[in-house]
Amino acid sequence: MMLEVRGLEAFYGDFQALFGVDLVVDAGERVALVGANGAGKSTLLRSIAGTRRSRPEAIVFAGRPIGGLPPAEVARLGIALVPEGRRLFPSLTVEENLRAGTLGGRTGAWTLDRVYALFPILREKRNAPSTSLSGGQQQMCAIGRALMANPRLLLCDEISLGLSPAVVKQVYAALDEVCAGGLAVVLVEQDVELARASTERVVCLLHGRVTLGGRSRELERETISRAYFGV
Amino acid sequence: MVSLDTIVQGVLLGGLFALFALGLAVIYGVMKLINIAHGDFIVLGAYLALGISGATHRSPFVVLPIVVVVFMLFGYVLQRTILNRTLGRDILVPLVVTYGISVVIQNVLLQTTSADSRSLKVGSIETASVALPGGIAIGWLPLLTLATALAATLLLEWIFNRTRLGIAFRAASDDRETANLMGIDDLRLYGYATAIALGVVALASLFMGIKFEFTPDIGPSFLLYAFEAVVIGGLGSFWGTFAGGIVLGVAQAIGFAINPGLGILLGHLVFLAVLVLRPRGLVPRSASA
Numbered sequence: 001m002m003l004e005v006r007g008l009e010a011f012y013g014d015f016q017a018l019f020g021v022d023l024v025v026d027a028g029e030r031v032a033l034v035g036a037n038g039a040g041k042s043t044l045l046r047s048i049a050g051t052r053r054s055r056p057e058a059i060v061f062a063g064r065p066i067g068g069l070p071p072a073e074v075a076r077l078g079i080a081l082v083p084e085g086r087r088l089f090p091s092l093t094v095e096e097n098l099r100a101g102t103l104g105g106r107t108g109a110w111t112l113d114r115v116y117a118l119f120p121i122l123r124e125k126r127n128a129p130s131t132s133l134s135g136g137q138q139q140m141c142a143i144g145r146a147l148m149a150n151p152r153l154l155l156c157d158e159i160s161l162g163l164s165p166a167v168v169k170q171v172y173a174a175l176d177e178v179c180a181g182g183l184a185v186v187l188v189e190q191d192v193e194l195a196r197a198s199t200e201r202v203v204c205l206l207h208g209r210v211t212l213g214g215r216s217r218e219l220e221r222e223t224i225s226r227a228y229f230g231v
Numbered sequence: 232m233v234s235l236d237t238i239v240q241g242v243l244l245g246g247l248f249a250l251f252a253l254g255l256a257v258i259y260g261v262m263k264l265i266n267i268a269h270g271d272f273i274v275l276g277a278y279l280a281l282g283i284s285g286a287t288h289r290s291p292f293v294v295l296p297i298v299v300v301v302f303m304l305f306g307y308v309l310q311r312t313i314l315n316r317t318l319g320r321d322i323l324v325p326l327v328v329t330y331g332i333s334v335v336i337q338n339v340l341l342q343t344t345s346a347d348s349r350s351l352k353v354g355s356i357e358t359a360s361v362a363l364p365g366g367i368a369i370g371w372l373p374l375l376t377l378a379t380a381l382a383a384t385l386l387l388e389w390i391f392n393r394t395r396l397g398i399a400f401r402a403a404s405d406d407r408e409t410a411n412l413m414g415i416d417d418l419r420l421y422g423y424a425t426a427i428a429l430g431v432v433a434l435a436s437l438f439m440g441i442k443f444e445f446t447p448d449i450g451p452s453f454l455l456y457a458f459e460a461v462v463i464g465g466l467g468s469f470w471g472t473f474a475g476g477i478v479l480g481v482a483q484a485i486g487f488a489i490n491p492g493l494g495i496l497l498g499h500l501v502f503l504a505v506l507v508l509r510p511r512g513l514v515p516r517s518a519s520a
Contacts, residue, residue, distance in 0.1 A: 049412060051408060072411045075414035080412070083412065089401065091404070096398050099398055100413050104414020106414070149413065
């Protein structure tokens, strides 16, 4: 397996956000994290990406405990996060934002040309300030920036948030194309149907605990609903 | 009263202020760290140039590359060992720590070099000038200072806009946490930024030391000029900082032409006027626009 999370706990001060969460992701596998607001989905992604420190052995990536590593080192090992709210660098142009993704020094199949082929609009706007992009274009830029790091595992935090249905479709279609290359993906998605349709496995979190996990195709809608709301 | 000559001399003086200000702008721009010891670094560099120049019997111009390299290393080590520990939510910590560094530098210099005023001697170029029509004389040294400030501005613009390091600087300045997610080691990056800043400070040291008589305690007044130039210029680009230096220089020159007691004051007044009328400077940072 590529990523193994075992008994992960996370705290914000006295508040415990994660209670012994387990998660396994195989190479090339796509996993959706679903759950209500405050269930701990983003916390889980941020812990994996290293912006929150954990016990070193709580997160093992490619056989290596990474829970205690700073985020820059985690990134250089091949984990890229598309953060919630996109978080593009406002004083950088579109192309500079994409190039910022390469600063960890990983090389591979993803280049500027390939990202531009995936999202042609970004090529058109390459020299525009990233702040001038529409929401959907910003999301494409954020995904492109993560791909430029040539990750082995891509973490996507609510990439459909605030986008029109047509743009969401476009972004997820691009993600399918990306995954054809064997990239593993963990994505947080509010839209359960969309999450099921675009992944192989669904994991449901509730109040910081995993309440359900299974094949996306096999899970019944009601089963997910029960795990989602805890009823 | 305000002749063309006054303006020209002001621009030339402004070149020195621009050189003072660039290092401060680099450190503030990348880390939001206001280096209170900036002026003392300028003075320290002048004493270092004086020492090396005296020991090797070479002109300060010849030993300048050594001073630049020593200062860049000093900047990197200082950032990695001390200044990185001061960065965080509280902006007071770096202010207090760099103020402490300022006190230490002044007193170490006082202990080791005495309070006598010194200056760097570079021979006949100090007073050589070229005469222009209209009775304007341009000193070679101020001209060289201005040219150096221009070159330093160009170099910084190139680094920040055309290199990977520059993208990393700007990304980390925008959003440190997201920069980390890109695999950028921010603490090392800050080391590079301070190294570059102190390399420019070493240039400022040389020209300051030739132009002024300096003593160990004179640094804070240079900090003030540098700070004013940065604020006047805004944080949008190093050209803004350069322009800020020029504006300050011209303001002082005009003040001096009106009344010798008025020069410094008019500089401060222009600074205050910019602060009131255009608080984000001549070239504001576009990111937050």
